Amino acid sequence: MLDICQYCNKKSPATQKLCDEDLRKLGDSCCQITFQKGERIMFQDAVSYDIVFIIDGLVKVHAAGPEKEQILKIVKGPSYIGIPAKFGARINQYSATCITKINACLIGFEVFKDFIMGNGEFAYEIILELCRNELYYYKKYINQLQKQGPGKIAEALLYFSDTIFNATTFELPLSRDELGNFTCTSRETVSRIFSDFSKNKIIEINKKDISIIDKRKLELISEKG
DNA sequence: GCATTAACCACAG
DNA sequence: CTGTGGTTAATGC
Numbered sequence: 001m002l003d004i005c006q007y008c009n010k011k012s013p014a015t016q017k018l019c020d021e022d023l024r025k026l027g028d029s030c031c032q033i034t035f036q037k038g039e040r041i042m043f044q045d046a047v048s049y050d051i052v053f054i055i056d057g058l059v060k061v062h063a064a065g066p067e068k069e070q071i072l073k074i075v076k077g078p079s080y081i082g083i084p085a086k087f088g089a090r091i092n093q094y095s096a097t098c099i100t101k102i103n104a105c106l107i108g109f110e111v112f113k114d115f116i117m118g119n120g121e122f123a124y125e126i127i128l129e130l131c132r133n134e135l136y137y138y139k140k141y142i143n144q145l146q147k148q149g150p151g152k153i154a155e156a157l158l159y160f161s162d163t164i165f166n167a168t169t170f171e172l173p174l175s176r177d178e179l180g181n182f183t184c185t186s187r188e189t190v191s192r193i194f195s196d197f198s199k200n201k202i203i204e205i206n207k208k209d210i211s212i213i214d215k216r217k218l219e220l221i222s223e224k225g
Numbered sequence: 226g227c228a229t230t231a232a233c234c235a236c237a238g
Numbered sequence: 239c240t241g242t243g244g245t246t247a248a249t250g251c
Contacts, residue, residue, distance in 0.1 A: 148230070148231085149230075175240090176241090177239075177240090185232085186232055186233080187239085187240080188231085188240090188242085189231060189232075190240095191241050192241085192242085195241075195242095
């Protein structure tokens with residue numbers, strides 16, 4: 001039982017920097033859980049307890065706005081999701097819901113903090129992940145403010161293709177409504193742009209199965225907004 | 226003015 | 239939940 005983390009072959013880049021003793025300490029505070037699709041793993045407005053590490057699977061990070069729930073990010077494991085929650089505030093500022101079945105580790109905050117305090121390499125890996133996140137948000141911020149519909153959708157499709165699935169063919173993990181929310185347009189706009197892209201042979205789409213046919217064109221649309 | 230873009234509404238499948 | 243059509247409002251020639 002104490003060795004669960006030592007022999008785990010799904011360590012994050014940060015935990016790979018831990019020595020055996022620390023891994024044993026981590027094992028004591030860590031518990032691995034499977035969540036089913038649709039289950040919520042973090043609740044906005046609840047007290048945050050643990051750092052959540054997604055081993056595999058897709059998670060939707062979202063928060064309540066004045067009118068509706070806003071999808072902030074789609075996260076693919078391996079990735080931490082509870083770090084800003086726990087370090088930034090006592091109360092969760094966002095929720096996280098599983099899009100697919102996922103495996104996750106819940107890590108005790110104190111232990112996690114001890115590693116950051118005591119292990120520079122561990123801390124460095126965590127900072128790397130947080131910085132990449134921040135840069136991603138900068139980019140998404142500009143995308144959403146300055147691009148028109150087709151640019152936003154193209155951007156999202158490329159994101160799924162390049163970052164999430166590493167494939168030109170994939171199953172869209174969101175409904176049209178959710179994709180509209182994620183890209184800051186409406187579900188109707190998503191529908192129209194999809195059929196438009198399809199007519200112009202940029203993508204092939206059948207329900208949620210998407211194939212990117214003309215990636216160049218998609219990149220062009222995304223760049224030009 | 227006129228064209229473009231996209232949200233909102235409504236209705237059908 | 240989706241796709242489509244009409245309407246409306248904002249914005250830019």
